[in-house]
Amino acid sequence: KAGVTQTPRYLIKTRGQQVTLSCSPISGHRSVSWYQQTPGQGLQFLFEYFSETQRNKGNFPGRFSGRQFSNSRSEMNVSTLELGDSALYLCASSSGLAGGYNEQFFGPGTRLTVL
């Protein structure tokens, strides 16, 4: 099985711009979770999508949003970028179903730099 893929791998933006990141889950997985990783805050949960619906949401401002398509691919969008948004953004996919291990498989991440 192909692993979780994320595009692009690297992005450089300036303050005030917006950005869209993409995540393609493992085939058959219906859940996609997004995390922000920074040296200061570590790994923090952004949100989770399951079957095109947001199922869980972390404590991030409304500038961070996401969606999931019918093929389970997910995008996250950050509007009005701030310097503090510079981070590695990871997505993880899983079956999303109770009753099993429901292991989360992580992608390589998108490195976002805001100048």
Add this chain to the structure above:
Amino acid sequence: AQRVTQPEKLLSVFKGAPVELKCNYSYSGSPELFWYVQYSRQRLQLLLRHISRESIKGFTADLNKGETSFHLKKPFAQEEDSAMYYCALRGRGSTLGRLYFGRGTQLTVWP
């Protein structure tokens, strides 16, 4: 509130020495606990989970509900164990897709 604490940011041992990476948690309920590992230039991957009670690459971790701890142990460290280790917690039911991570411990095993 849910919290995962890894008190050691850095840990160094010599090859062949025992290693223990500490993890403490707080959670109101019965969480699932995990250890994730990230080797240099590789993606984050699951090492082990408490419910399977297995040994992976010589590592074990026991969930101690009384002390709310989930320490990772290996009796004889190897150089290839050098990596970043994250302890993580997950609730049950509808929160299956949300992991709470500790800040991580960078383990270095010297030859």
